[in-house]
Amino acid sequence: MQTISKIHFIKGLDPVADAFSGTVTSDVIDVQGCGAWFLIYKGVGATGTSTITALAADDTTPSNTTAVEFLYRTCTSGDTWSDWTTATTAGFTTTAGSSQMYQIYVDAAQLAEEGYGYCQLQAVEVVDSPVLGGIVAGVVDLRYAEQPSSLID
Numbered sequence: 001m002q003t004i005s006k007i008h009f010i011k012g013l014d015p016v017a018d019a020f021s022g023t024v025t026s027d028v029i030d031v032q033g034c035g036a037w038f039l040i041y042k043g044v045g046a047t048g049t050s051t052i053t054a055l056a057a058d059d060t061t062p063s064n065t066t067a068v069e070f071l072y073r074t075c076t077s078g079d080t081w082s083d084w085t086t087a088t089t090a091g092f093t094t095t096a097g098s099s100q101m102y103q104i105y106v107d108a109a110q111l112a113e114e115g116y117g118y119c120q121l122q123a124v125e126v127v128d129s130p131v132l133g134g135i136v137a138g139v140v141d142l143r144y145a146e147q148p149s150s151l152i153d
Helices: 108-113
Strands: 007-016 023-025 037-043 050-056 063-070 069-075 084-086 098-107 118-127 131-140
Touching: 007 037, 007 118, 023 098, 023 131, 037 050, 050 084, 050 098, 050 108, 063 108, 098 108
Parallel strands: none
Antiparallel strands: 007 131, 023 118, 037 098, 037 131, 050 063, 050 118, 069 084, 069 098
16 A cells, blocks of 8 residues: 555546547646656557657646657557656657557656656647547656645554
């Protein structure tokens, strides 16, 4: 329980039938810890693919964004995950097919290098074919400790 309690989960992109059609961005999250964590879940889909990039943002609107490097790994079969890979600012392209997950980690230092403290994912459709999917986000190692549920020991 302690491990999962260290992640503040946030809705990134609601699951929808053609989740990554055109250019789509997740909600912007305030990275108050050591980094941002994202999980892309592709459900049913045949040939649709997208290029995924991580964007440092200046605020929640955001007014300004810039692509940053990030780490990712993939699960395209069962529960077998690939090794962590560093993605450049150009990002990576998802694999065609169904039932896939992509873990993405954006270090807060990458955002700070751009002078920003917010982050979001961007998906740009490469192969136009509907994919059911969504994105969950989370902030890890929050900068401020959570308030205890009780102040009495």
